[in-house]
Amino acid sequence: MKVEKIIVIVCTMLLTMFGLALNASVITTNSSFFVKSVFVVFLGLGIMLFIVRFFNLNYLKNGFIYVFSGIVLILLLVYILRYGKVINGASRWLYIGGFSLQVSEFAKLYIVTMLSYVIYKYYKNETIQLFAYGTVLFISMLVLLEPDLGMSVFFVIVSTLMFYLAGLFNLAKIKFIGITFGVAIVTVMIGYSFSSKIHNKINSMVSYQSSRIERYVDMVLHKNETLGVNPWSSSDGYAGAYSEQYFKVKRAIENATWLGSGFSQGSYTKYLPAKHNDYISVLALEESGIAGVLVLGFLFLTLFLAIIKISFSSESVFDHYITLGIGIMIFLQALLHFGVNFQIFPEKGISLPFVSYGGSSYLTNIIMIGLVLKARIKG
Secondary structure, three states: OOHHHHHHHHHHHHHHHHHHHHHHHOOOOOOHHHHHHHHHHHHHHHHHHHHHHHOOHHHHOOHHHHHHHHHHHHHHHHHHHHHOEEEOOEEEEEEEOOEEEEHHHHHHHHHHHHHHHHHHHOOOOHHHHHHHHHHHHHHHHHHHOOOOHHHHHHHHHHHHHHHHHOOOOOHHHHHHHHHHHHHHHHHHHHHHHHOHHHHHHHHHHHHHHHHHHHHHHHHHHOOOOOOOOOOOOOOOHHHHHOOHHHHHHHHHHHOOOOOOOOOOOOOOOOOOOOOOOOOHHHHHHHHHHHHHHHHHHHHHHHHHHHHHHHHHOEOOHHHHHHHHHHHHHHHHHHHHHHHHHOOOOOOOOOOOOOOOOOHHHHHHHHHHHHHHHOOOEOO
16 A cells, blocks of 8 residues: 555544544533444444445446436435524434434535546536536535535535636636526525515524624624623623633633643633534644644644645546545645634634544545545556
């Protein structure tokens, strides 16, 4: 096995173990997180081993797969919007028995494989390229309605980067994007005017996102920072501009040390919502220190460089673009997660690949790693 693939395996395993350790650290507040994390990790590793042993990337060179799976994916996203369970104002999960699946996570796998196939098979067919790009925009719109602005923008950025790096993002696609968004805006305006349900949905989305942006602007401009105000209280004006979650994150960052407080010893993140998922980097900062976060960053950078090396050493165009897309997908998501956690970007729930708690996220990412390991390398 080539050294780059060994590096990919090592980085993936170290990130997974880091995530398990952090999820174990929150066992004092919810023991189920760690138990479920262990189950998901073993399931994911089993799937990855199956891919490495029995799968061939040539199986993905079949257009019917993307037509069928694309239809299923879109139907599931529509179903979730109508019947999905609402948690914290968002409807993103499909419940099957006692298990929940976040369909938008699996959309990442679909997008990167489908676009790789289109670039490989239809490099000179602009009509199919536009159709594929339009499919990504439609999926992004459905995800936006959940609402999940960050993930929908993430999909558009990744697909645009893939086409751009392939030399296929030209004036025609820019015009297509403009026309698509124009039609979408007109459609939304019509629905907003004539449907009370759509009216309420849009109002809720606007309120949900604008409140986050307002808090972010206030943070950047250092507004409402008055001495003597209790940052943990929700009854004062100080907390009116910021969420309680923001305060806990801010305090954890301000009081960070090089080696941290130790696992399960964090005080600011102890009762932080989603500390095991969306804010796991802040949890890592408080409990494993600045050194721990630097290790996380180093592992993601090393993983990304190894995948890129595999991509540019691949024997086929398809292998090249599917590994390139996976590298971009994983690394960009990690960058967005770190940016949100350390308050560079506005609040947005986005998991850290391989580290955050979440079955759908881990399974999707570990499958993508399996596909990277199956890429054929020259020599």
